[in-house]
Amino acid sequence: MKAPRIPKLRVGFILAPRFTLSAFANFVDILRLAADDDDRSRPIRCQWQVLSDTGHPARSSSGIEIRPDAPLSRPKDYDYIVLVGGLLNEQSRIGPEYMDFLRLAAESGVPLVGLCTGVFLLHEAGLLDGYKCCVSWFHHEDFLEQFEGLTPISDQIFVADRDRLTCAGGASSSHLAAFLVDRHLGRAAAQKSLHIMIIDEAQVAENPQPGLPLELRTQDPIVRKALLRIQQRLQNPYSTSELAKSLGVSSRSLERHFQSALKLSPSATAQRIRLARAKSLIERTDRTITDIAHTTGFSDAAHFSRTFSKLEGMAPAAYRAARRSTSQDAD
Incomplete structure (x- = not known):
């Protein structure tokens, strides 16, 4: 036996x-x-x-x-x-x-x-x-x-x-x-x-979480709550007044909290979060640029491309091609 x-x-x-x-x-x-x-x-x-x-x-x-x-x-x-x-x-x-x-x-x-x-x-x-x-x-x-x-x-x-x-x-x-x-x-x-399990490939430990950029960490409780709300509604972004109302504070007070904690306005912070998510999707998925623009709350692909190009120095499609070329060279 x-x-x-x-x-x-x-x-x-x-x-x-x-x-x-x-x-x-x-x-x-x-x-x-x-x-x-x-x-x-x-x-x-x-x-x-x-x-x-x-x-x-x-x-x-x-x-x-x-x-x-x-x-x-x-x-x-x-x-x-x-x-x-x-x-x-x-x-x-x-x-x-x-x-x-x-x-x-x-x-x-x-x-x-x-x-x-x-x-x-x-x-x-x-x-x-x-x-x-x-x-x-x-x-x-x-x-x-x-x-x-x-x-x-x-x-x-x-x-x-x-x-x-x-x-x-x-x-x-x-x-x-x-x-x-x-x-x-x-x-x-x-x-x-x-x-x-329909997962294309294993991710290494160092792969990023799809969360907030690290430079947006803060101890301010109002800003922290605001960041969470922004993260939860990327596709349909809050206006500053809507965000302030959801937190029970005035727009002026919210602006002061953001400026003190992050040296950014609420709208600039939200745009940074949306762009960080878009960048991750460009790098890690095959979704179209139009789809990514819609998912991250931009009015259209052209608006998204202009905003992304200003941040990264190249259009989203060019950025994706450059990242994949670098990855293939590393392999």
């Missing part, structure tokens, strides 16, 4: 209360698709288990529950322990049993992975001291408010620093999982998983 085949990649998941379902699902589906050459989702080359100290189902932020299938024990049974965070409030905290398990895993040399706001929980457990970590641009300021002495990286999709791996969540979870599959099973297995 043949001895059972030992998986090359074993992952234990800890799901925080109200965890982010997409971060968990994207990560585990990469493992599932890489695990079985016959595409029958059998955990042959990869194995994954949801760990729990109670055995009770974990409820996601969307209300969908996941039933655990293993107790908190023997962290060395796994190659990685993955902590999936959720909404930033008291209900998202994990109990002391989980914190102790994570510390034991770290002491045992088991690498720890933080998905989405799981990085907050890893830091609370004292497990990120001396490490670089990745936080979504959406939660960058929240992280700075809660923790001192550690500046997170919010312009990359994930960060792998020795035995700590963290990512912004969402779609970036699939790329971090593919990075681990590549490491343990090879590039072909990673590419297979990504392609089945």
Whole structure:
């Protein structure tokens, strides 16, 4: 009788209360698709288990529950322990049993992975001291408010620093999982998983998050709220008066806050955000310039091209061609 085949990649998941379902699902589906050459989702080359100290189902932020299938024990049974965070409030905290398990895993040399706001929980457990970590641009300021002495990286999709791996969540979870599959099973297995999930190719850690330009970071609470609103409505931009009204302040007051915090007007800041998003789409997609102009709130392609050319010194189409030429030369 043949001895059972030992998986090359074993992952234990800890799901925080109200965890982010997409971060968990994207990560585990990469493992599932890489695990079985016959595409029958059998955990042959990869194995994954949801760990729990109670055995009770974990409820996601969307209300969908996941039933655990293993107790908190023997962290060395796994190659990685993955902590999936959720909404930033008291209900998202994990109990002391989980914190102790994570510390034991770290002491045992088991690498720890933080998905989405799981990085907050890893830091609370004292497990990120001396490490670089990745936080979504959406939660960058929240992280700075809660923790001192550690500046997170919010312009990359994930960060792998020795035995700590963290990512912004969402779609970036699939790329971090593919990075681990590549490491343990090879590039072909990673590419297979990504392609089945209709993802063209693996993104490297340094690829940028589609968020705010770093020069627009600020501690001003009014400006921070305004930046979030601008980001959420790129296709139909606010006027300065509409933005001020949505924040409950006067236009004059909003102008003063922006000038003090960023040395820019609200309208100039919004244009910078829209152009940064457009630049990312030009570099990373095959969408038409007209479509990108519409998506980022420009009245038409001609207006977009003039504005972009003034910033970059070349038209959007020329910029795309130059970037692709540079990329091919690097290959």
